[in-house]
Every structure is written in C-alpha cells, then in structure tokens.
Amino acid sequence: MSKAKFLKGASRRSLLQQFGAAAIGVSFAGGLSACGRGGGGRTVNFYNWDTYIGPTTLDDFREATGVPVNMSLFATNDELFARLRAGNPGYDVIVPSNEFVTRMSEAGMLQELDHSKIPNMANLLPEFQDASFDPGRRYSMPYTWLVLGIGYNKEAVAAKGVPTPNSWRYLFDSPIFSQRLSLLSESADLIRLCAKYQGISLNGIPDSNLATIEQMLIRQKPHLKQFHQDNGQDLLAAGEVDIVLEYNGDMAQLMSAEGGDRFDFLVPQEGTLINSDCLCIPTGAPNPDDAHAFINYLLDPEAGKKITEEIQFPTPNRAVRDLMPESYRTNTVIFPPADVMAKSEYGEFEGDERARLYEEIFTRISAA
Amino acid sequence: MEQSWKQAKTAFAAVAAPPVFWLLLFFVVPLAVIWAYTFGENTGPITIDFTGTFANYARALEPLYLGIFAKSLVIAGLTTALCLVVGFPVALAIAFSSPRAKAWLLLLIMLPFWTNLLIRTFALIAVLREQGYVNFTLEWLWNNASGFMTLIGLQPLGEYEPLTLLYNNTAVVIGLVYVHLPFMVLPLYSALDRMDRSLMEASLDLGAGHLRTIWSVVVPLAAPGIASGVLITFIPALGAYLTPDLLGGTDSQMIANVIERQFKRANDWPFGAALSFLLMYLTFIAIALQALVQRRADRRG
Numbered sequence: 001m002s003k004a005k006f007l008k009g010a011s012r013r014s015l016l017q018q019f020g021a022a023a024i025g026v027s028f029a030g031g032l033s034a035c036g037r038g039g040g041g042r043t044v045n046f047y048n049w050d051t052y053i054g055p056t057t058l059d060d061f062r063e064a065t066g067v068p069v070n071m072s073l074f075a076t077n078d079e080l081f082a083r084l085r086a087g088n089p090g091y092d093v094i095v096p097s098n099e100f101v102t103r104m105s106e107a108g109m110l111q112e113l114d115h116s117k118i119p120n121m122a123n124l125l126p127e128f129q130d131a132s133f134d135p136g137r138r139y140s141m142p143y144t145w146l147v148l149g150i151g152y153n154k155e156a157v158a159a160k161g162v163p164t165p166n167s168w169r170y171l172f173d174s175p176i177f178s179q180r181l182s183l184l185s186e187s188a189d190l191i192r193l194c195a196k197y198q199g200i201s202l203n204g205i206p207d208s209n210l211a212t213i214e215q216m217l218i219r220q221k222p223h224l225k226q227f228h229q230d231n232g233q234d235l236l237a238a239g240e241v242d243i244v245l246e247y248n249g250d251m252a253q254l255m256s257a258e259g260g261d262r263f264d265f266l267v268p269q270e271g272t273l274i275n276s277d278c279l280c281i282p283t284g285a286p287n288p289d290d291a292h293a294f295i296n297y298l299l300d301p302e303a304g305k306k307i308t309e310e311i312q313f314p315t316p317n318r319a320v321r322d323l324m325p326e327s328y329r330t331n332t333v334i335f336p337p338a339d340v341m342a343k344s345e346y347g348e349f350e351g352d353e354r355a356r357l358y359e360e361i362f363t364r365i366s367a368a
Numbered sequence: 369m370e371q372s373w374k375q376a377k378t379a380f381a382a383v384a385a386p387p388v389f390w391l392l393l394f395f396v397v398p399l400a401v402i403w404a405y406t407f408g409e410n411t412g413p414i415t416i417d418f419t420g421t422f423a424n425y426a427r428a429l430e431p432l433y434l435g436i437f438a439k440s441l442v443i444a445g446l447t448t449a450l451c452l453v454v455g456f457p458v459a460l461a462i463a464f465s466s467p468r469a470k471a472w473l474l475l476l477i478m479l480p481f482w483t484n485l486l487i488r489t490f491a492l493i494a495v496l497r498e499q500g501y502v503n504f505t506l507e508w509l510w511n512n513a514s515g516f517m518t519l520i521g522l523q524p525l526g527e528y529e530p531l532t533l534l535y536n537n538t539a540v541v542i543g544l545v546y547v548h549l550p551f552m553v554l555p556l557y558s559a560l561d562r563m564d565r566s567l568m569e570a571s572l573d574l575g576a577g578h579l580r581t582i583w584s585v586v587v588p589l590a591a592p593g594i595a596s597g598v599l600i601t602f603i604p605a606l607g608a609y610l611t612p613d614l615l616g617g618t619d620s621q622m623i624a625n626v627i628e629r630q631f632k633r634a635n636d637w638p639f640g641a642a643l644s645f646l647l648m649y650l651t652f653i654a655i656a657l658q659a660l661v662q663r664r665a666d667r668r669g
Contacts, residue, residue, distance in 0.1 A: 078632035107413040226535045359634035366621040
C-alpha cells in the first residue's frame, strides 16, 4: 500500500477533485463577472473535466491565436447540467458526455456548430464523423471516448480460480468475490450493464427485465462492499477490494502508475456501455467565434497528440492516433478488442422520466 | 439606569435591519422558491410548472421513502446518543479545569472545525480501512502476541485477518460521531460552566455521593444545555450525506443521499424539494420540543 497512490486519484471523475473543482468554480464565477464588466479582450471560457487537457494546450492556443483560455473544472455531468440549467453563466466551450449532449440540445442549451469553422473535423475517424446521439454532429465534436469494464487485482482473482473475470456475472450475479467487490453508484450505468449481462440492448430495456435486474442486484447486494463514487481504482490500490466496475481511462492511469502492474482491466464478453465526451458551445456563449477556433484547435493532430499523451484516454481522432506510439495504439485497456467493442453500445438519452425510474430502482436496491 | 431596547427604537432598527435584510434575501427567499417547487411539476428538462399538486408529497410519503426517513432518524438518534455519552464527561472535565487548561481544551475541541469535512472523512478512511492504521496496530499486537506464545511453547495465533471497519453502518455512525462531537460538547460546556457550584457543594455536604450529585443536581441543571446539544447534533446528523456516501456500505443510504440524487442525477427538483421540506418539518418539530424543554426548565428555575 502506498499513500501516494491512494491520494493520486488522477481520475477525471475523481471525488477528491470535486472539491477542488467546486473551489475553482467559485473563484471562476467572480472572474466571469469581472470580464463582463471590463468588456475588454477576447477570452474563451472553457468548462472541462479535471486532468483532461494537455499540459501546454491552453498556452499553445494563446500563442497561436492571441486568445487566452480561462479553464474551470467540473466533476460530473450532473454538475455541468445543474450549473447551466438556469442559463449560461458565461461559458464558451463545455465538454458534456453523449447522453447529456442529447439532453442539453433538446432543452435548447446548446448552439449549433458551424462546421465550416471546424475544418479539423476531417481528422476524425469515420465512425465519429456522425453520432446517433447527435445526428449530423450538429451540436458536438467528439473529444474522447471511454468504456466501463472490470478492473481487478490479478493475483487475488486468480486465487479465487478466475484468472480472467471476463463476464459481468462476476460483478452482478455471483458470490465468488463476496465482500471483495465494489460497483459504481450510477443507477443508469448499473442497470444498463445488467441488461447487457442479460443479453439484451442497454437502450429501451423492457419493464420485465427491469424487474429481474432489480431482483438480481438485491440478491447481489450482500456480496458488495460498497457502491463507490468513481474511485474504484483507489479502492483497488488500497487493497479494500479485488474487483471493481470502472472506466478504462481510470484503470489505464492506475496501471501506468508505480506498482500498477498488479492490476488489469477488461471489457467482459457480453459487451459494455460506451461514453463519448464531446466539445459543445452552450447557448449564450459570449464568444462563439473563438469557441469554434478553440474546438478546431483541439482537433488538430499535434495539439491532440499532446493532450492524448497526457490523459491516456482513447481518441476519436485518426490523425492523432497515427501520431501516437505503438504502446498506446495497441494497449487493450485503452482500446478494448474489436469483438467486444462490436457488442458494445452508446447509452441513448431516453428522457428524464427514464432517469427518474432508474434512480428510484437504485433507491429501492439501496434500501432493501 | 439601563435602557431597554424598547426605548431606543431607531437604534434598534438600524442595528437589526442589515441582518433581517440578509436573512430575507439569502434565506427566506431561496427557501420559499424551493418550497414552491414542492408543489411543482416537471414539464421539461429545465422547466417546472407550479401547479399546486401534492403528488410530490404523496410520493415522498410512500413506504420506500418513509423507511429511509426512519433509518436516517435511527442513525441520527444513535449518533446523538453516543455524542451525549462521550461529550458529557468531556464537557464536565473542561468546565472544572483551571482557566488556563480550559482555553487549551476548548481549542482542541474547535480544532477539527478548521479542517475541511471532506479531508477529515478521507483521513478517517485512511485510519479505518483494511490497510489502515487501526488494522496495522492490531496486526502488530497480534504478531507480537503470536511470537510471545511461540516463545513460551504454545501454538502461534496464525495469520492476522484484518477487521472490516469501513463500508458499513457502524462506520457511518463512527464518522458522524467524530464529526458532530464538538456540536455536543460546546453547548454542554457552556451550560455546565454557568452552573452555580454552591448547589453541588450543598449536595455533597448533605451526604449525596458524586454520582448521585451528578445525576440529581448537575444533569437537571444542565437540561437546557443538553437539549440544545442534542438538537444541534441531531439536525445536521439527520441531513448528513457525505459521511454515508464515503464511509457507508451498500445499505447505508440516508435520506440526504436520496435528496442529493433527485437534484442531480434524477433531475427531479420538485420531488427533491418535497423530500427536503419533509426533513425541514421534522426539524421544526424537534426545535418545538427543545423550546418546550427550555420553557419547563425556566419555569422550574
């Protein structure tokens, strides 16, 4: 056990950073109004996840264009949504995930993008040129994508006779890792992955399956140590659990840290839930022209390479991928094998009623 | 002659206006908006219509949510009781120490307030987890005992199994007691410190033992302090959400966790507001009870 590792938590959704993000958010609000009053120079106000940008990206953009970027941080999509709910407080570029792109565009919270101002869109891989959650990419440009999977302590799972836990069964429907197992406390993600385990699509889950999923998770609950807040990699590193539900990027960061070779990550054979974080311009952005220029800059091959080298998430950008070293391109944690990716799906935004239903199911499971 | 504030209306108004204005603007108005939400209906992702419906309260009173309320009351009650049991002797000791020691002891009680709650909770995790300091200490003792038994020719104790101290309801109560103890100690201390010492001396002179004196003289005299300590501990404990989130296991969900999820993930502000206000109504009841205790004590005094 090393304290450094426990505190490192370089996760874009890490809880420790929520706290930092909140603090920065506060000071940022003051900065924004100051800008408004001064009415001075051009600035891009960029609202991003933590540890989700290259070390020199913002300075490089200022050197290239003369426009400074003012970055502030959020920790969850819900936080981003809640902050923009009552109107845009002055952001130019935001980074919601796919479902929230749909939700926010439906609520009129996003501006349509002018593709003629984003020529670097041509760098994207063909499968990212269009998206089911944003037909025609009217509102969003893909920044990264990520998948949920199983992170585990290699030695500990082998000791239980399961060297490669390549099924959701080990998380949702098996006592084998009793009390050495932790699941993410995200209602929709949990229910959708259980649907995958049942062999059905994670979108449009029928009510009958929702009932069996609820029963299954209630049955599994005594074997769980915790519903964790996206700090599964920390629980693994601290030896609290041996197997967790986590994002591939978070596990890739843990595995590249000192002592990280004890851990591994895989996407189960049933397939998984894919997320994609996207660059969008919220309605009422004070500086949409520079916002377009900034999005275009983030899709530039060299700029994208510096970002990807730092954050180690999968890139949807072909030109960036071609510039990256072999060790990144062939890393199966970052890029899971094609056969399981073929069985994986994006989660669609199915309306607020659905989100509330999932939340109530999770409340019932927790109260059971 | 001392002048009553009633005679100096202008001065009183000048002093009272800013806080009243502050309360109105930043407490009453936002709270009224949330209260209005409790009678609202979601009509879109960011729009709420105030329709005067009671559907949110009806849903909040379903057995599922009542059960979570009951569980939160039990956890908060247990926390308060433990705080009282631990806090009373501490407050007594501080009240009876020398003035110099008193200042230092009070400082020690206040010290945790200067550290962020999140940092304190993570520190507690580092202490309690399986690879944490409590288990390290126990393991060290275990191994030494084991070595000692081999030395005197007995069977060694075998491998140390770390205790599971985190991620269960016990951990939540430990965390809540740790966080809320100062809230209990400070009002108790101020009640005990003000107490007329001659009454205790009289009790001892008239033949009562120390325990009898504490029970029959000190506790009744400190009752208002106990009541406000209980209240000031119970209310925040009832609304705790960070502690059960971080220290709790799979069934440590408290009502504030459910409320938080309504405002965030479920994006259901009217229902979240209804749950919050049910919690608030419970708080009002608790304050009314405390006022009752206070009045009874005043009458006796």
